[in-house]
Amino acid sequence: MELLLKWDQQLFQLINETLHNSFAFTFFSAITNVADIAVFFLTVFFIYALISKTKAKTTKIIFNVLTPVFIVFVITVILKLIIQRPGPEAFVRPWPEFSPFPWHYAFPSGHTSRAFAFAVVLGQQLPMWRWPLLGAASLIGFSRIYIGAHFPADVIAGALLGVLVVFLFKKLHK
Numbered sequence: 001m002e003l004l005l006k007w008d009q010q011l012f013q014l015i016n017e018t019l020h021n022s023f024a025f026t027f028f029s030a031i032t033n034v035a036d037i038a039v040f041f042l043t044v045f046f047i048y049a050l051i052s053k054t055k056a057k058t059t060k061i062i063f064n065v066l067t068p069v070f071i072v073f074v075i076t077v078i079l080k081l082i083i084q085r086p087g088p089e090a091f092v093r094p095w096p097e098f099s100p101f102p103w104h105y106a107f108p109s110g111h112t113s114r115a116f117a118f119a120v121v122l123g124q125q126l127p128m129w130r131w132p133l134l135g136a137a138s139l140i141g142f143s144r145i146y147i148g149a150h151f152p153a154d155v156i157a158g159a160l161l162g163v164l165v166v167f168l169f170k171k172l173h174k
Helices: 004-016 022-031 034-053 055-083 087-091 112-126 125-146 151-171
Strands: none
Touching: 004 112, 004 125, 004 151, 022 125, 055 151, 112 125, 112 151, 125 151
């Protein structure tokens, strides 16, 4: 376990410090919030579907997309509260009082888990977009390391969680 944590910190430093430049930081700072923006617009679309006249098919599609993403969000919060792993910032600049709120814990990465859940579930609906969506989710995950919000293991766990929840949801929802 000690070796895994050391590898995690070394890989974080390589990505976050060695590869760091101002243009890339600005780019990845913008990329990191794409998952939240996509979920916001999906939620707006879901509300529209509820009041739309053609809501039966639209509501079903949105339910199948939004529900796994919401489940991933809930599971991520629960895991953060159970595991309570601080992010890299806590090791660089320890906070005087570490907050008990789940968004201050790092494992697993919530942005990454939502991005992968969204990419996989949308990729199932739109197969020709599967690989670009997974590429975008990977970019979001990488951005979380690059901007210093997460260690690589947090991002890997978030990606696996997002994919796993979507596949379990699909299997149970048939």
